[in-house]
Amino acid sequence: MKTISENKSYGGVQGVYSHTSQACSCDMTFAVYMPPQAEKGPVPCLWYLSGLTCTHENAMTKAGLQAHAAEFGLAIVFPDTSPRGDDVANDDAYDLGQGAGFYVNAGETPWSPHFQMEKYVASELRDLVTEQFGISVHHGITGHSMGGHGALTLAMKYPGHFQSLSAFAPIANPTRSDWGRKQLSAYLGSDESLWAAHDATLLLKDRGWNGDVLIDQGGEDQFFDLLKPDALVNALVETKTAHQYRLQAGYDHSYYFVSTFARDHVAWHAERLTS
């Protein structure tokens, strides 16, 4: 693991690091914020998964999470959204290939050699940061848009790995959306039965989530039709899953929306990870 930068922030340290990923067979960059409380012992950890076109950097610089992490004593991990590099397959579209890993393990060419983001986030990077930083066994997960999809699906698929869950404007029903069908088809192939394990709405009905979940959705989100929040809301109600779903009037899909409600999410995770 190589240190790219470390900056003091709210009494803690915002670091950016790189390492050679076995899962993705390439160098990966990620960021970790360690709060001041980490000086006294291991702290719980919140994973923040980013959306289409993002790297580890967008949320790190624009979401304002460090202030809240320092207040509540949580570490925050910001993974990249895909493998990257000249040797890594890509596509001209913004929503496929590099910057658009969708948090799945690809089985199809040309994606399968590197696009193993599910394995990477849920196992490899989790093991690495737990080993390298003063992080406790208590992990929560959140994310925005494609990252909200990642948070919801990874939490349900790996319930032992994540004890708390929330999402900002998640892609909620990708098997029924152009933000999903295109990518699941490319990465997993045409057998739609393989897609269900990567759809939060379907996973909730199939496996459920052993806990509660907080979801914020902007009422003026320009991608509302692609996100399909209604399908997830219906599934939450139908499965009687404990949840808070908040439709925030006037907010769009940007980081102005994420940052406005970031403190509520950090508090949500802190309450569940430290009690």
Added chain:
Amino acid sequence: MKTISENKSYGGVQGVYSHTSQACSCDMTFAVYMPPQAEKGPVPCLWYLSGLTCTHENAMTKAGLQAHAAEFGLAIVFPDTSPRGDDVANDDAYDLGQGAGFYVNAGETPWSPHFQMEKYVASELRDLVTEQFGISVHHGITGHSMGGHGALTLAMKYPGHFQSLSAFAPIANPTRSDWGRKQLSAYLGSDESLWAAHDATLLLKDRGWNGDVLIDQGGEDQFFDLLKPDALVNALVETKTAHQYRLQAGYDHSYYFVSTFARDHVAWHAERLTS
């Protein structure tokens, strides 16, 4: 005035606008955050001047100021740091020309036709935002690095325009620094007597500041030698100017430093502008 974007943020609106500046003879872009309190009537306003290489956008996306502006009920204005455009003079160096206006009115070629940032910020843009937004007559000013220099010097030169003052790691004594001598020479010419009115340390001794001032400086600032904070501290003590100077151990020159202490500055201005 043209609206480029408006995003709801912390209950208020973060907008980006452009207009044709008379002072700078070119189109200029600026940002304004209006807090939710503005719905009920005029609010005080804090000016945030940015540093070298920045536009209106850096602080708007990375400083986290909106949260605090919404908490304390202040508008925030983010001007650009120079005139811009293909017809505007420039230099290959990052610290001269576009992105490096230094908040002075240039009298030398090729800069004088457009580089009139002092006039632009202290008068033209101030008049425009006061007229176009629900902003009261109470204005405060702050800034970072070159913007800290701008805040300190414009406040002292235009005491009727700004009633509260603070700065983050300001260029504090530019007539004695490579961050200053080069630019003041280019913009104002070789007569150093003209430079003194653009040096916070010299202005403080000459005109003084009719109020108190808050200054934060990172202890691990990589540009410490160029900023020359000691000269300003000595002048503050010598002139018996009421002040808080805080050397923040471990912090560098980045927005991680600015965002960490941003709330203290907004609170400082709010206390002085709303009492």
